[in-house]
Amino acid sequence: MSHPTHDTRQYLLRLYVAGQTPKSISAFANLKNICEEHLQGRYQIEVIDLLINPTLAKDEQIFALPTLIRKLPEPVIKIIGDLSNTERVLVGLDIKVLAPEHGLKNAQP
């Protein structure tokens, strides 16, 4: 395992939704929580409503909603869903978890 504590990259995250649906609201809330917990101070979230900017759907190759695109750091990564499965979001966005040392040791019996 490398040193996870040294991730200092800035995250630019775009959340694509279609209006104020329950899924889009919960997606935003879930994202906000994850970012606050793991990326405090180095993230930026942009919420884009495709009902207002429909051309972006084609440009960004979006078919499922909500979709989250990690614009930065590169490479661009796209994940789908309301972000309720935190582990999958972390893996998908390649966010290094600030895990306690013993936790890692437990993982290696």
Added chain:
Amino acid sequence: MQHLLKTPTGIKGLDEITDGGLPKGRPTLICGGTGCGKTLLAMEFLVRGATQFNEAGVFMSFEEKPEELSSNFASLRFDLNDLIDQKLLSIDHVKLEPSEIEITGDYDLEGLLIRLDYAIDSIGAKRVVIDTLEVLFFGLNDEDLLRSELRRLFSFLKSKGVTAIITAEQGKKTFTRFGLEEYVADCVIFLSHSVSHQIATRRIRIVKYRGSAHGTSEYPFLIDEQGFSVIPISELTLDHPASNERISTGILRLDTMLGNKGYFRGSSVLVTGTSGTGKSSLAAHFVNASCARGERCIYFAFEESQNQIIRNMHSIGINLNQWVEQGLLKFQNTRSTLYGLEMHLVVMHKLIDEFKPSSVILDPISNLVETASKPEVKYMLSRLIDHLKTQEITALCIDLTSSKEEKEGTDINISSLMDTWLLLQIMQGSGERNRGLYILKSRGMAHSNQVREFILMDDGIQLRDVCIGSGGVLTGSDRDNQQAKDKAEYLESKQEIERKQREIERKKAMIEVQIASLQNQFEAEKEDLLRLINKEKLRNELLLQDQLDMSKLRQADPTPKSSNSSEGSYQ
């Protein structure tokens, strides 16, 4: 009841079998295996919509990129980029990489609907194609969610009032792998690609078309440089026109045999014979006569190349090349095994519709049997002949019969379809093979029942009377022999008559001579006798005078008695 509105596809033949096109404002499912032409059919629907009906269309592609589509369809002379520039077409490629998709919770496919909605509104599209939805199933792997989302997609399409084509892969037991036909209840079209006798044939079938009449058969279709064409060939209506016009067979004596006028225009003529009986030569004469009248003709050859036919016919003095150069004659040389029977039919139909000939030659139809079973060939030919008859095109079909089979029969049993049937037959004898021509039938005209000897000369076919000799019909050198013998016999009998006549003359002369000599003899005898008579008379007179003198001297009375007696003795 409200009539179902339809959107014409503009695709050759498809509008005929769907009775006007696809259901307007509703989705149609096109399913079939890989490479059966789904994408092409769908894209042509949009291109023809744009170019022929001025209806813009959206193509949502899950498989091919716009650049790939453009270059693929450029080979079919569809300029997609030009249509895109004219805002008549919009292509949206949905990129779905299963490996790159991370699902983190609930989602829906609203993004797709937004894209479609925007694309439709931006160009005012009336037609939509989604090619192919299965990719979603592979990429997202959540069937329950997809099913509810697809239902939403279809109701969205209906609400937009667009006529849509959804393509789907064929499943093992179902029409589509994921049962999409459940959602598209209005119209389902199935494309297949079957192989029999190692020959592939594409076919189209309307599985379902709610609220509309439609052809239910499997129709063959063709994909060529002009796109998709379906040939609705079930024209078995038998209400074609029957012309009274007669056209020359190209052979004067054959015209004479056929009621002095030749074939009926628009009739079907069958020429059967074993190999080497001159069937193609007979056809070439007909072609030559047709083209000389300024009529167009297509020669479908399944055995020989164009050059070969032209060269061969040159040897009997027929120049077919001139008609090719003048654009009146078209050769279509294809090996019968090149493609399936249906495909042959489609190709023929297409060519006939394009070239508009007034006569066609099929040389030989028996070769088509190689590609299919006999009933199929018969069925195909009957459809072709019906098509030709409705267009008043005269068809001359050549059928090669094998010598083993019955002479007055055809390998494919198609003689009942034919109006005129000529049989060419080899007549063997005296170490020679000679050709004979019979008319087995010719509907609607008086025709000769005679056999003619069929001779191929430097200047074409000649028909000659045959001799009927002791051993039957005589041809070739037998006939020449017979004719020589007949001539000799005639000369001989003529001489005999002359000889007899001379004898009569001679006899007559002889008898006349005899008569003359007898007459002379008679005259001579008559003269002698007369002289004797006179002498006697004189003597009697003298005797009487003496008696009178005597009695005068004796002074006797004259007695009549003595005078009488003397008179009696005198007599």
